[in-house]
Amino acid sequence: MKEKSIHKFDKPSVSVDIVIFTIQDNELKVLLVNRGIEPFKGKWAIPGGFVRIGESLEDAAMRELEEETGVKDVYLGQLYTFGNPKRDPRGRVITVTYMALVNSDRIKLHAASDASEAEWFSVRKLPSLAFDHRKILDYALKRLKWKFEYTTVAFSLLPKKFPISHVQRIYEIVFNKKFDKRNFKKKLLSLNILKEEGIKKDVSHRPPMLYSLKKNIGEIVEIL
């Protein structure tokens, strides 16, 4: 139980890591970058970087997100802070993790890429990951499901106007489970968070009603 007297001067480093989710090809995908340097050179990792001295954690997360995907103004939420002293072999690094949800239409991958190789992976076919990033990703997946159940974050994966079938699709992908069309619609409409936006044209089948998320809906609304 001896006390180190150096603790006031020996500071840990602080990084942010962002688990970036999107939906592509009817699958839930996460963006990973291939590490060009040691440690874990050649392994896949969650994108991230060190926090600059003058920027907030959210700003740091936003900056990294934009560097990787070229998008801004998406859902970004803090997940958890991991601080095991041995999680990084280079030294003490505490990482504050964030989750981002990006509509795949808007992504320009490698927009401002600093030569890092980035790729989307299905969350059901993940490679082995660097550091404790597997633990972080597993945690993010749990939280993502939780967020889908209890909040309206799912709509940040959709364009402004969408048919209900698309909402159902992303819920089915995230939960890896089918829902009954009638019950799903009944529940969703009963929440009173959607506004009718007219009927979609130019489809080769019966055209659906489009909806949008009402303004000023707080984040916490029970969905499922």
Place this chain on the structure above:
Amino acid sequence: MKEKSIHKFDKPSVSVDIVIFTIQDNELKVLLVNRGIEPFKGKWAIPGGFVRIGESLEDAAMRELEEETGVKDVYLGQLYTFGNPKRDPRGRVITVTYMALVNSDRIKLHAASDASEAEWFSVRKLPSLAFDHRKILDYALKRLKWKFEYTTVAFSLLPKKFPISHVQRIYEIVFNKKFDKRNFKKKLLSLNILKEEGIKKDVSHRPPMLYSLKKNIGEIVEIL
């Protein structure tokens, strides 16, 4: 948008702050310490301290908790990490916040106190707080309610054996709201997380059945 080249060497400091809740005199209370030094000298603050280089965040939180209250082995959960660059006038301090729930029977206040003046405050009569601690406390209160609704943390505020009326009492205190005795008991027993422990003796009224929380109950169990 200029980039500071020093960011790799100029590190933020990292602290942990612990919001310690207990129930005393039928009120929800939180432990605050009076700051003996600048900044905010004389103001009340949430207890905390800097993370030592070799210890995990949980260990740091535990250490601070034990220094303040003399207790270990209580519920301790991470809340959120606050990192606004201007939250501490002394410089860049990122704080990882935790919430602890302590059974008031077990508390020895000032057990290992480092001359800090500590006091329990009702959450409904709070003084003005140092730093952004009011924000942290408000957040902790929200999370506490959420935890009470969806998990079994409430039982960490009770001794091993307890009557159901005591469980109901702490729920009523936390939610500041009365519940129906019959419905509360029906719901609680239907969860199948309690074990009968025989009838309490030596009370000057009808003696209640005592219960204990079953072993191996995971944390997430919906309560209310």
Place this chain on the structure above:
DNA sequence: TGAATAGTGTCTTTCAGACAATATGCC
């Protein structure tokens, strides 16, 4: 027997979940 707290049951309403047939638009 009075004070204090424990224990108990029914009815109503709400919500989740199971389930299948018809409608529309385009080719």
Place this chain on the structure above:
DNA sequence: GGCATATTGTCTGAAAGACACTATTCA
């Protein structure tokens, strides 16, 4: 007409919520 997708209603079972009287122990 055939294809693709959208739209619609009813029944059942489970759970939540409202509600009041009796039981036990001790002083």
